[in-house]
Amino acid sequence: MNGSRTARLHLAIVFAALVLLHFYVRPRLFDTRLAPDFLLFGLIVFAMRSGPGAGALAGFLVGLATDALSPARFGAAILADTIVGYAAAWGRAVFFADNVLVNAGFVAVGLWLRDLILLIASGTPQGQLLIELGVYSPLQAIITAGAGALVLLAFRQWFAVRLEG
Amino acid sequence: MFIGCVILAVAALFSPERITGSLASGLRQTILVPLVWLQEEAELGRSSRARLQTLMAERDSAAYAAQVLPSLSAENERLRNLLGLSHRLRTPYVAAEVLHQAQVTDSRMLLLNVGTAQGVSGFDPIVAPEGLIGVIWNASRNTSVAMTWSHPEFRVSAFTANGSAFGIVAASPNSAGTDAYLEFRGVPYRDSVVPGTVVLSSGLGGVYPKGIPIGKVVGVIREEAGWARVYRVRPAANPGSTAHVLVLTGRRVLSVAEAYPSDTLEPAAPSDSAAEPRPPALPISPGNPPASVPGRARADSTVKLKPKPKRAPPDSARPTPAPAARPAPAPAARPTTPPAPPPAPVRPDSTR
Numbered sequence A: 001m002n003g004s005r006t007a008r009l010h011l012a013i014v015f016a017a018l019v020l021l022h023f024y025v026r027p028r029l030f031d032t033r034l035a036p037d038f039l040l041f042g043l044i045v046f047a048m049r050s051g052p053g054a055g056a057l058a059g060f061l062v063g064l065a066t067d068a069l070s071p072a073r074f075g076a077a078i079l080a081d082t083i084v085g086y087a088a089a090w091g092r093a094v095f096f097a098d099n100v101l102v103n104a105g106f107v108a109v110g111l112w113l114r115d116l117i118l119l120i121a122s123g124t125p126q127g128q129l130l131i132e133l134g135v136y137s138p139l140q141a142i143i144t145a146g147a148g149a150l151v152l153l154a155f156r157q158w159f160a161v162r163l164e165g
Numbered sequence B: 001m002f003i004g005c006v007i008l009a010v011a012a013l014f015s016p017e018r019i020t021g022s023l024a025s026g027l028r029q030t031i032l033v034p035l036v037w038l039q040e041e042a043e044l045g046r047s048s049r050a051r052l053q054t055l056m057a058e059r060d061s062a063a064y065a066a067q068v069l070p071s072l073s074a075e076n077e078r079l080r081n082l083l084g085l086s087h088r089l090r091t092p093y094v095a096a097e098v099l100h101q102a103q104v105t106d107s108r109m110l111l112l113n114v115g116t117a118q119g120v121s122g123f124d125p126i127v128a129p130e131g132l133i134g135v136i137w138n139a140s141r142n143t144s145v146a147m148t149w150s151h152p153e154f155r156v157s158a159f160t161a162n163g164s165a166f167g168i169v170a171a172s173p174n175s176a177g178t179d180a181y182l183e184f185r186g187v188p189y190r191d192s193v194v195p196g197t198v199v200l201s202s203g204l205g206g207v208y209p210k211g212i213p214i215g216k217v218v219g220v221i222r223e224e225a226g227w228a229r230v231y232r233v234r235p236a237a238n239p240g241s242t243a244h245v246l247v248l249t250g251r252r253v254l255s256v257a258e259a260y261p262s263d264t265l266e267p268a269a270p271s272d273s274a275a276e277p278r279p280p281a282l283p284i285s286p287g288n289p290p291a292s293v294p295g296r297a298r299a300d301s302t303v304k305l306k307p308k309p310k311r312a313p314p315d316s317a318r319p320t321p322a323p324a325a326r327p328a329p330a331p332a333a334r335p336t337t338p339p340a341p342p343p344a345p346v347r348p349d350s351t352r
Helices: A003-027 A040-047 A052-069 A076-094 A102-120 A124-155 B002-012 B016-031 B033-088
Strands: B094-099 B109-112 B126-127 B132-139 B146-150 B155-160 B165-170 B183-188 B198-203 B211-226 B228-234 B244-248
Touching: A003 A040, A003 B183, A040 A052, A040 A076, A040 A102, A040 A124, A052 A076, A052 B002, A076 A102, A076 B002, A102 A124, A102 B165, B016 B033, B016 B228, B033 B094, B033 B244, B109 B132, B109 B183, B155 B211
Parallel strands: none
Antiparallel strands: B094 B244, B109 B146, B126 B132, B126 B244, B132 B146, B155 B165, B155 B198, B165 B183, B183 B228, B198 B211, B211 B228
């Protein structure tokens, strides 16, 4: 088994664990609005270790699942996650993707960007939009980035994550 | 790839609700079934945890209620008995609650929550459904202190239920704590009392009405100078566990025998401190003398049911003092009143 296949296997295992966390553990432990979004974290981790096309496709699939499960405007999450996945894949070329803080920052920014696109695409009123983007999204972004950093540290051998800056 | 995904996303955004709805529904029923199931299980677990907490709170409440229930049932039973007694009593009375104190001498002197404001005065008898408790020692406006039968200075004139013997009942000086007994003193030597015989107040002396159960004879303690016997009596009522009593306030009550019919003359509750296994009932026959007088009593004296005229000694209480005006003496300093002059002989038919 070569290194590329091993890395993909590790990524699949981690992504499966994140799906489990998102759909089984998160409803039990956290308040839904501020709970960490493990699906988006998985999308960004995957996109940062893949190409832009694969990142966009992964975002599309994650958005499709999100739109199918939540009764918001269908397509908004698809669009948002596609853009976030594509941007995360491009961000790998700009920043040091093997640093845990960079990964956490990517997750935080990606979540806020996802919420921005999602809220605009779903036609959210301006007042609610400001509250969501100014209060809840930053809080959820910080929480998701923290949880993502813990996951990255737990699997740092698989992701070749550096602790120093 | 990215452009294609974005175009598909925008197309989904502007697609009719009918198409997107059916697409989402199809996804939920096929590919996303495991995720939906996971989320359902998570919600079920969360709600189960909340229900478990509610159930645990209810269980704790039920456990607490169950702890209190036996005492409530016992109190309910006592109150029912007291209610039955109050219906049978044809004399004035005042229902009182015993305010038990955390002292070792609590069973000797009881504090009641009734006083002169409720008509209670000194030397009023106190009864429970089981029998005699004691007498009011002194009464203040809203409370009163009662001397129970376990007090060393307690005396009551008594006779057996069949009228065969008279005497004075007092607390046994040798009994204490869990072995509290009464002594039936001054019973003539010729008048043997069978174990199990109920001892009642005789009504002589003017304090205690006739017919209040005091206890049951369980055996002979000693003989005095060869002419009288002292019997051991198991008390009918236990002051230490009594919570509610009746204070008989009628001044000239002669008898309360109708309040204690023969089928209610049962020993005190097993929870009391004076409980002791009763000796087995022995058949009374000329060849089988009762165990209370081993080797001394004649068989023919134990089977005599026809009572003889007796000189019944009175109880020790003085007749109707003015308790409200009288200063309350210390229990230990109060001397025992000497016996009054012997009363007229009691006719057999007047004892029962």
